[in-house]
Amino acid sequence: MVTSAFEGAVRVRFAPSPTGFLHLGGLRTALFNYLFSLIVPDAAVKLQNDLLWAGINIHEGIEQHGACGPYVQSKRVDLYREHAEKLVESNAAYRCFCTPKSLLPLRLDAVRRVASQVGRSTAYDGHCRNLSSDAISQLTARNTPYVIRLKVPKPEGPADFLQCSNYTTTINDINYGTVSFENRHIDDQILLKSDGMPTYHLANVVDDHHMGITHVLRGEEWLISTAKHVLLYRSFGWQHPVFAHLPLLTNLDGSKLSKRSGSLFVSDFKAKGILPISLCNYVSRLGWSPPTSSDDYVFESFAELADNFDLASMNKQPTVIDIARLQYWNRRCLRAASSGTQARKEAHAVLETHVIPFLQKHIHSFDTTEPASLLGTTYLSKALDLACESLDSVANLHTDMAYLWFPPRNFVTALSSNTTLQTDPAQLDITTSLEIIQKLTTTIYDVPSFNPQHLKSATNQFAKTNKLRMKQVLVTLRHILTGLTSGPPIFEVMAVLGRERCIDRLRSALASIPA
Numbered sequence: 311m312v313t314s315a316f317e318g319a320v321r322v323r324f325a326p327s328p329t330g331f332l333h334l335g336g337l338r339t340a341l342f343n344y345l346f347s348l349i350v351p352d353a354a355v356k357l358q359n360d361l362l363w364a365g366i367n368i369h370e371g372i373e374q375h376g377a378c379g380p381y382v383q384s385k386r387v388d389l390y391r392e393h394a395e396k397l398v399e400s401n402a403a404y405r406c407f408c409t410p411k412s413l414l415p416l417r418l419d420a421v422r423r424v425a426s427q428v429g430r431s432t433a434y435d436g437h438c439r440n441l442s443s444d445a446i447s448q449l450t451a452r453n454t455p456y457v458i459r460l461k462v463p464k465p466e467g468p469a470d471f472l473q474c475s476n477y478t479t480t481i482n483d484i485n486y487g488t489v490s491f492e493n494r495h496i497d498d499q500i501l502l503k504s505d506g507m508p509t510y511h512l513a514n515v516v517d518d519h520h521m522g523i524t525h526v527l528r529g530e531e532w533l534i535s536t537a538k539h540v541l542l543y544r545s546f547g548w549q550h551p552v553f554a555h556l557p558l559l560t561n562l563d564g565s566k567l568s569k570r571s572g573s574l575f576v577s578d579f580k581a582k583g584i585l586p587i588s589l590c591n592y593v594s595r596l597g598w599s600p601p602t603s604s605d606d607y608v609f610e611s612f613a614e615l616a617d618n619f620d621l622a623s624m625n626k627q628p629t630v631i632d633i634a635r636l637q638y639w640n641r642r643c644l645r646a647a648s649s650g651t652q653a654r655k656e657a658h659a660v661l662e663t664h665v666i667p668f669l670q671k672h673i674h675s676f677d678t679t680e681p682a683s684l685l686g687t688t689y690l691s692k693a694l695d696l697a698c699e700s701l702d703s704v705a706n707l708h709t710d711m712a713y714l715w716f717p718p719r720n721f722v723t724a725l726s727s728n729t730t731l732q733t734d735p736a737q738l739d740i741t742t743s744l745e746i747i748q749k750l751t752t753t754i755y756d757v758p759s760f761n762p763q764h765l766k767s768a769t770n771q772f773a774k775t776n777k778l779r780m781k782q783v784l785v786t787l788r789h790i791l792t793g794l795t796s797g798p799p800i801f802e803v804m805a806v807l808g809r810e811r812c813i814d815r816l817r818s819a820l821a822s823i824p825a
Contacts, residue, residue, distance in 0.1 A: 332360040332576040334631065335529060335559050335567060338593045340366055342527050342556060342619075360576040365586045365612050365652075370521075378521040383513055390508035393516050393546070394458045394501050402545035403501060405456045406438040407449050433497035434459070458502040460511075462541060464493050479537040484554035485624045486530075491537040499538050511535065515542045518551060525552045527621075529559070531566075554621050557597040558628040567631055574631070583664055583705020585656040588640040590615065596629045608642050611652045637702055644698040654694075657704045661694060664705040669715055677717040678811060684715050692806045700798040711797070714806060717815060718793025744823045746776065747790070750783065751816040760809045762801040769801070790819040 332340075340361060358368060370376030380386060397403035439461065441449075449456070465477050477493040501512040508516075518526065526536075533555050543550035559567040567574070579589055591609055594600070600607060600618050609615040647653035666685065673681045683689060693714050697707045708715070753772045757764050769787070773780045788800045791812060797803065804812050 332364075334574045334576070334593065337361075337364060337576055337589070338556065338559070338596050339528055340364075341590055341593055342554075342598070342621075360580070363580055363586060364576060365590060383508075383517075386513070386517070387507065389520070390512055390516055391502065391506060394508070394512060397460070397501070397542075397545055398458060400545065402461055403458050404439055404441070404461050404498075405446060405450075406434070406459045406498075406500075407441075407454050407456045408434070408437055436498060439498065455504040457500045457504050459498040459500055460538060460541065460545075462493050462496045462498055462538075479540055481533070481536050481540060481553060483533070483536075484552065484621050485557075485626060486533070486555055489533060491534065496534075496537055496541075501542075511538055511542065515539050515546075519543075519546070519548050523551050525554065527554045527556065530555045530557055554624070557625050559596060560628045560630050562630060562632060564628075564630075579636070583660045583703035584636065584640050585643050585653055585660065585704075587611070587652050587656055588643040589636065591643060592636045592639040594619070596631070597625050599623050599625065606642065608639075608646045610646060641702050644701065644704065647698045654698075657694060657698060660704040661690060661707065665708045666690075668708050672716075676715050677814065689806075696798045696802060696806060713792040713794070713803075717818065718789075718791070744820065746778070746783070746786070747816060747820055747823075749776065750787070751813060751820070754804075754816065755809070755813050757809070760805060762799065762805050765801040765804055791815050 337360075341364070358371065358373065361368060368374050370378060370381065372381050375381075394403065398405065438456075438459075463477055478490050479493060479496065480488060480490045482488055499511050500509050502508055517523075536553055536555070540550055561567055576589070587610070590612070594609070594615060595605065598619070599605070600609075601620065601623060609618065643653045644657060647657050669685060673685065676684050678684060693707065693711070694704065696714070697704050697711060701707065701710055750769075750772060753768055754765070757768045769783060770780060772778075773783045784800055785795070788797065788803075789795060791800070791807065792803060807815075
């Protein structure tokens with residue numbers, strides 16, 4: 311038995327396909343690996359950037375380097391070939407000449423055609439499994455292309471069938487318990503292709519061993535492949551890692567989630583302004599139940615999430631991907647984004663990438679004599695407070711709350727074209743509005759301290775004095791100041807806008823109403 315150089319240390323690895331795009335399912339695998347221990351990714355820079363954005367720090371990899379490099383598969387080809395040849399020498403693998411480029415493709419096509427006609431698996435039939443040494447020598451002498459296949463132990467005669475336990479591969483999985491596969495249903499997997507490049511199965515096992523990986527966390531769909539990997543570990547004389555397979559991810563209709571499913575790439579969520587901590591709060595629950603009194607508990611940092619994470623709490627049932635739930639988690643995390651929290655820092659990052667560039671281009675349209683002040687740290691922080699309490703995504707701040715920077719559209723035009731306002735009994739008619747807004751403007755101008763509490767108190771007294779319902783005043787006030795019929799608490803909006811801009815907008819509304 312070969313002893314790992316990393317004995318005693320828990321090490322895990324995330325090695326997705328090198329497409330450069332990180333899918334939601336891949337993020338879950340990476341997140342569970344990261345929360346459990348150490349991540350050693352082997353993928354493109356773009357994918358690494360998505361992982362880093364999501365808060366998953368990479369300890370070893372292409373750019374981080376480490377003791378187990380190189381971390382690019384194409385630079386480890388000699389290592390894979392060396393181990394494939396060792397398997398052939400020990401009779402744990404064999405050379406198969408039934409490749410499309412060899413002299414035997416017609417036989418292979420015939421096998422597949424017959425298997426398809428009778429409804430059987432088109433797995434390789436083992437034609438080259440027991441070729442004689444002379445036959446192999448003749449084929450190689452003619453430079454016949456070949457692949458190297460795993461020689462899965464299978465019953466090959468009546469006596470072998472009586473010893474079924476010798477031809478069963480058993481996996482002890484943290485989540486699914488003991489799972490057994492009859493070897494006769496496991497195909498002789500190709501390990502090394504005819505061009506000398508390894509398949510995933512060989513590279514995965516060799517890399518995990520030489521990188522000292524102690525635990526393998528991946529999707530349930532890899533469970534059958536794990537049987538092949540266990541056989542490889544045994545053939546090499548290596549101790550295999552501990553396996554934990556995550557439940558299947560499905561669409562809302564119950565169908566299996568595909569990596570090609572639209573809008574499920576991490577880069578898409580990033581573009582929509584989803585916070586990394588929101589995404590990870592959601593993804594962590596795709597197959598895992600937190601040990602808290604409420605499943606809606608917001609983990610405010612990766613440290614807190616890791617402290618609560620436990621592989622023993624994983625589920626076995628398929629997990630449905632519901633983007634509405636992700637949006638819910640983004641709202642939850644935004645509401646919890648108080649000063650200094652991880653969510654707050656991430657929300658400000660979204661502000662910088664999605665909102666500020668747009669505002670900078672339109673700074674000349676701000677309704678203030680000091681437009682630069684509306685892009686200052688103090689004002690943006692106040693705007694972010696409102697956004698976190700009201701919006702689903704900070705990325706929409708400059709459109710959903712444009713009134714924080716831009717004056718609303720003409721009051722009279724908006725009033726006459728808005729069906730909701732026309733039929734709303736709480737809305738004042740234009741004639742009444744003219745008189746009331748004049749008095750209200752004076753009241754607001756005279757508020758001693760321009761904060762939500764004083765504004766509410768003054769407006770409430772104004773409504774009583776003028777025998778108006780408070781709702782009538784608030785609806786009219788909101789529409790004049792924001793151009794909308796709903797939104798954050800209007801007195802909080804007014805405090806952000808400031809006394810001068812509120813008065814200017816009220817006066818503009820007065821000027822637009824016919825006498």
